[in-house]
Amino acid sequence: xxxxxxxxxxxxxxxxxxxxxxxxxxxxxxxxxxxxxxxxxxxxxxxxxxxxxxxxxxxxxxxxxxxxxxxxxxxxxxxxxxxxxxxxxxxxxxxxxxxxxxxxxxxxxxxxxxxxxxxxxxxxxxxxxxxxxxxxxxxxxxxxxxxxxxxxxxxxxxxxxxxxxxxxxxxxxxxxxxxxxxxxxxxxxxxxxxxxxxxxxxxxxxxxxxxxxxxxxxxxxxxxxxxxxxxxxxxxxxxxxxxxxxxxxxxxxxxxxxxxxxxxxxxxxxxxxxxxxxxxxxxxxxxxxxxxxxxxxxxxxxxxxxxxxxxxxxxxxxxxxxxxxxxxxxxxxxxxxxxxxxxxxxxxxxxxxxxxxxxxxxxxxxxxxxxxxxxxxxxxxxxxxxxxxxxxxxxxxxxxxxxxxxxxxxxxxxxxxxxxxxxxxxxxxxxxxxxxxxxxxxxxxxxxxxxxxxxxxxxxxxxxxxxxxxxxxxxxxxxxxxxxxxxxxxxxxxxxxxxxxxxxxxxxxxxxxxxxxxxxxxxxxxxxxxxxxxxxxxxxxxxxxxxxxxxxxxxxxxxxxxxxxxxxxxx
Numbered sequence: 001x002x003x004x005x006x007x008x009x010x011x012x013x014x015x016x017x018x019x020x021x022x023x024x025x026x027x028x029x030x031x032x033x034x035x036x037x038x039x040x041x042x043x044x045x046x047x048x049x050x051x052x053x054x055x056x057x058x059x060x061x062x063x064x065x066x067x068x069x070x071x072x073x074x075x076x077x078x079x080x081x082x083x084x085x086x087x088x089x090x091x092x093x094x095x096x097x098x099x100x101x102x103x104x105x106x107x108x109x110x111x112x113x114x115x116x117x118x119x120x121x122x123x124x125x126x127x128x129x130x131x132x133x134x135x136x137x138x139x140x141x142x143x144x145x146x147x148x149x150x151x152x153x154x155x156x157x158x159x160x161x162x163x164x165x166x167x168x169x170x171x172x173x174x175x176x177x178x179x180x181x182x183x184x185x186x187x188x189x190x191x192x193x194x195x196x197x198x199x200x201x202x203x204x205x206x207x208x209x210x211x212x213x214x215x216x217x218x219x220x221x222x223x224x225x226x227x228x229x230x231x232x233x234x235x236x237x238x239x240x241x242x243x244x245x246x247x248x249x250x251x252x253x254x255x256x257x258x259x260x261x262x263x264x265x266x267x268x269x270x271x272x273x274x275x276x277x278x279x280x281x282x283x284x285x286x287x288x289x290x291x292x293x294x295x296x297x298x299x300x301x302x303x304x305x306x307x308x309x310x311x312x313x314x315x316x317x318x319x320x321x322x323x324x325x326x327x328x329x330x331x332x333x334x335x336x337x338x339x340x341x342x343x344x345x346x347x348x349x350x351x352x353x354x355x356x357x358x359x360x361x362x363x364x365x366x367x368x369x370x371x372x373x374x375x376x377x378x379x380x381x382x383x384x385x386x387x388x389x390x391x392x393x394x395x396x397x398x399x400x401x402x403x404x405x406x407x408x409x410x411x412x413x414x415x416x417x418x419x420x421x422x423x424x425x426x427x428x429x430x431x432x433x434x435x436x437x438x439x440x441x442x443x444x445x446x447x448x449x450x451x452x453x454x455x456x457x458x459x460x461x462x463x464x465x466x467x468x469x470x471x472x473x474x475x476x477x478x479x480x481x482x483x484x485x486x487x488x489x490x491x492x493x494x495x496x497x498x499x500x501x502x503x504x505x506x507x508x509x510x511x512x513x514x515x516x517x518x519x520x521x522x523x524x525x526x527x528x529x530x531x532x533x534x535x536x537x538x539x540x541x542x543x544x545x546x547x548x549x550x551x552x553x554x555x556x557x558x559x560x561x562x563x564x565x566x567x568x569x570x571x
Contacts, residue, residue: 023197025260032208035270037287044285047234051245057317059306067326069300069372072097072124074267079105081330081347085434088442090373092147093470095462098442101130104343106330107137110199113339118189119201121182127153128444129451142167142185149205152459156503160212179206183243187250194254207236227280233272261309269293269300290408296385301370322355323389325368367426376464386423393423447490447569456485456565475563482561484549492543494571499562500534507533514553520546
């Protein structure tokens with residue numbers, strides 16, 4: 001080994017990162033719908049977050065850090081270092097939350113650099129092969145389905161307490177509250193891998209709605225005048241904070257805290273903390289920003305970002321006010337951990353190493369863009385923001401001087417036409433650069449060996465119908481709607497397609513009298529017997545792209561799609 005090292009040094013080469021003794025472990029904790037103002041250290045006098053406040057005091061804080069206004073786009077950008085639209089993600093449902101399997105993710109980067117990789121909680125970038133986390137670079141996965149616990153693709157009946165989650169692709173019943181379960185399992189992963197470098201991605205579904213948490217967390221807020229569901233929202237964050245305390249204590253116990261690069265951040269602006277809620281006297285808190293989740297105002301996309309790494313001298317409680325974004329995290333970690341990113345030229349982000357270590361003038365002239373589409377096909381000029389350190393251009397007609405007007409109350413578009421023009425040109429160039437992705441449809445694989453049977457849910461229908469049944473509540477209420485699943489058939493052959501109104505474990509009647517299926521130019525129709533819980537088609541399908549449309553005729557004559565479809569190759 002020493003002779004090899006000497007030869008490599010003489011040749012001007014270095015060992016791969018997996019052979020270095022001083023590689024930091026990396027942990028990213030990302031919460032769901034927690035805004036910049038939903039942390040005590042950011043000036044919120046109501047919420048109790050002592051452990052996050054402690055981490056804040058120990059970290060380098062990026063105070064002008066931005067993400068997309070909703071969750072799947074942010075997650076795809078963080079995973080790839082690329083603007084979310086490039087990855088095929090611009091919505092949270094309708095097949096537009098599935099990330100292109102050709103993306104080289106941060107998990108693949110770490111895995112290929114010698115790290116053991118694990119993720120816990122919310123993925124929301126696809127529930128079927130080839131877009132599951134285990135297909136995208138994670139050695140170990142422990143997750144819920146869809147975009148949140150209780151959504152359509154999640155295990156049926158999950159409600160945050162004593163749920164069933166998927167461990168490495170297999171459902172497994174759990175005891176306890178969802179956030180506790182994710183952190184407890186992550187701590188076990190960390191302990192198992194403490195003697196070798198690991199990358200842990202802890203992605204909570206909390207504090208996303210529905211706002212379900214033990215009363216021990218919510219009631220103290222109600223007694224202080226916080227209305228509902230804000231009290232529950234704050235309680236969910238306080239529970240996250242307790243778990244952050246357990247995580248930091250475990251790192252200390254294992255004596256790996258100094259060489260662990262710990263990141264805390266969130267996926268979009270606040271959902272329920274930024275304004276008053278009914279029945280309360282507390283007015284909410286938004287750190288002086290305008291609006292919340294989903295908005296192209298700063299309250300929708302400026303979020304917390306704490307980075308602590310004692311061995312790397314990233315500690316001590318220091319603010320960095322340089323404009324930066326989710327697309328920067330992969331390039332930054334790649335440089336800090338000395339990983340060989342073979343796709344570095346394809347990243348939209350920049351390494352933040354220079355500003356983290358005190359270069360105040362670096363990256364000052366950047367322009368970053370965000371938008372919120374939430375439609376089947378992207379639309380130009382829809383809910384966008386062009387960001388510089390001083391300016392925010394929104395939707396062609398609004399310009400804000402963010403330094404003078406952080407609350408974005410005064411539109412100065414008419415007073416600064418040259419600035420508006422310059423930022424509009426930046427948007428046009430950005431839009432043009434994204435255009436090759438507009439026709440990208442990320443397809444669900446069926447018949448592939450890593451997932452012999454695929455379970456599809458209406459959450460992923462491609463449709464222009466805004467009433468897409470993406471939640472289990474929609475299924476229970478019999479929501480009317482339809483759309484098609486975009487599929488990639490592994491091999492030509494015979495496939496079994498089982499349609500259900502309820503998942504198999506429920507085994508309830510379909511409440512339909514006739515089923516029609518359209519795929520690959522084929523149409524098949526079957527009557528459904530009274531009381532039947534499923535109807536099964538066997539069809540010969542051709543390899544490659546196929547769209548699957550189902551129609552369930554109900555007794556009252558209405559037609560909707562099948563909420564569930566189980567598909568596997570039989571010949």
